[in-house]
Amino acid sequence: xxxxxxxxxxxxxxxxxxxxxxxxxxxxxxxxxxxxxxxxxxxxxxxxxxxxxxxxxxxxxxxxxxxxxxxxxxxxxxxxxxxxxxxxxxxxxxxxxxxxxxxxxxxxxxxxxxxxxxxxxxxxxxxxxxxxxxxxxxxxxxxxxxxxxxxxxxxxxxxxxxxxxxxxxxxxxxxxxxxxxxxxxxxxxxxxxxxxxxxxxxxxxxxxxxxxxxxxxxxxxxxxxxxxxxxxxxxxxxxxxxxxxxxxxxxxxxxxxxxxxxxxxxxxxxxxxxxxxxxxxxxxxxxxxxxxxxxxxxxxxxxxxxxxxxxxxxxxxxxxxxxxxxxxxxxxxxxxxxxxxxxxxxxxxxxxxxxxxxxxxxxxxx
Numbered sequence: 001x002x003x004x005x006x007x008x009x010x011x012x013x014x015x016x017x018x019x020x021x022x023x024x025x026x027x028x029x030x031x032x033x034x035x036x037x038x039x040x041x042x043x044x045x046x047x048x049x050x051x052x053x054x055x056x057x058x059x060x061x062x063x064x065x066x067x068x069x070x071x072x073x074x075x076x077x078x079x080x081x082x083x084x085x086x087x088x089x090x091x092x093x094x095x096x097x098x099x100x101x102x103x104x105x106x107x108x109x110x111x112x113x114x115x116x117x118x119x120x121x122x123x124x125x126x127x128x129x130x131x132x133x134x135x136x137x138x139x140x141x142x143x144x145x146x147x148x149x150x151x152x153x154x155x156x157x158x159x160x161x162x163x164x165x166x167x168x169x170x171x172x173x174x175x176x177x178x179x180x181x182x183x184x185x186x187x188x189x190x191x192x193x194x195x196x197x198x199x200x201x202x203x204x205x206x207x208x209x210x211x212x213x214x215x216x217x218x219x220x221x222x223x224x225x226x227x228x229x230x231x232x233x234x235x236x237x238x239x240x241x242x243x244x245x246x247x248x249x250x251x252x253x254x255x256x257x258x259x260x261x262x263x264x265x266x267x268x269x270x271x272x273x274x275x276x277x278x279x280x281x282x283x284x285x286x287x288x289x290x291x292x293x294x295x296x297x298x299x300x301x302x303x304x305x306x307x308x309x310x311x312x313x314x315x316x317x318x319x320x321x322x323x324x325x326x327x328x329x330x331x332x333x334x335x336x337x338x339x340x341x342x343x344x345x346x347x348x349x350x351x352x353x354x355x356x357x358x359x360x361x362x363x364x365x366x
Contacts, residue, residue, distance in 0.1 A: 055317075055359045056350055057362070057363070058360055058362045059347070059364075060345045060347050060365065061346045065292070065294065065342055067291070068291045068328065068335060069287065070290070070328055071286065072220050072228075073283065073284065075282070076218030077282065078215070078269070080215070083207065086111065090174065090178070090200075091200040091201070092198070093199075094194070094196060095114065102188060102190075104186070105186065110179055110180075111182060114199070119174050126164050126167045126168045127168060133157060136157050137154070137158055140157055193205045212272055214278065215266055215267070217266050218264075220286070221262055233287070234249060235284070241275070246269075247270070297311065298334075300351075302334055303351060309326055310322060311340065311347070313346055314344075319354040319356055319357060322340070324336050
């Protein structure tokens with residue numbers, strides 16, 4: 001009796017397990033498999049997901065013409081209109097110094113005197129020898145009239161008179177070199193020598209600079225070379241001064257610098273007030289003609305490269321990479337001088353995610 005009861009219980013358990021598995025198989029066949037969620041949370045990100053077959057959402061800017069005041073900004077340096085280091089032409093001892101440091105002097109002003117006693121003595125000696133030669137020449141010319149002397153002797157004496165005159169002129173030229181004079185009107189610099197010092201051709205005794213007007217040297221990119229003319233106005237500021245100064249271009253270097261691909265420009269600047277100093281750093285601006293139809297796009301839309309700069313434009317809903325040339329920049333925009341046309345749609349966000357020919361959707365921003 002007990003064995004029969006055990007068999008009944010085991011049979012009941014086997015039927016229960018089999019029924020459970022049959023129920024699960026029937027339920028699985030009636031419910032289709034749910035689709036797998038995209039990776040990276042694309043289901044929660046809307047159209048911005050980059051899953052297979054899904055277009056990403058980006059921002060785009062529609063190119064429209066704008067009025068642009070074209071200005072060229074460059075760093076420059078102020079230079080003296082004229083500048084020279086005063087050095088003696090001969091070696092000598094300084095006997096007198098006639099100037100004070102930092103003062104203005106006129107052209108031809110005597111600044112320094114070197115010892116000239118030996119040169120004066122030589123000139124006096126030559127003058128005496130010349131006088132004696134002249135007296136001898138007069139007597140020989142009288143003797144020549146009575147055939148008392150040959151013409152050759154007279155010619156030799158005449159040549160001696162001329163030679164003494166030449167020697168005197170040479171020593172007078174040397175005498176002038178003992179006087180250091182201002183070659184032009186200007187302002188003297190610091191004195192580097194004292195009375196009694198022995199100086200030579202390599203000794204810088206002081207400097208002389210012409211401070212009114214001044215020159216300003218700066219460089220401009222070569223693409224603006226034909227847009228800049230002599231006489232064009234230049235405005236600039238210097239460090240520590242909020243005043244805007246004005247000058248005008250008077251010289252343009254005909255050669256383009258091979259290293260920087262820029263052209264050197266020089267402007268003349270009035271400095272009657274004396275507030276500007278040579279060597280000062282200057283931030284210069286040249287205003288070119290206004291461009292009423294300039295193409296400006298956000299700076300972040302430009303993709304820099306080693307050889308070209310590119311932007312991404314919308315081409316039938318797909319990404320198209322276009323080479324462009326840039327011009328003037330401001331705080332947020334950059335000028336496109338070649339590669340874009342009015343009406344083009346330029347992508348400004350999601351640039352790193354896009355590949356050539358990839359589809360996308362965009363929101364227009366201005």
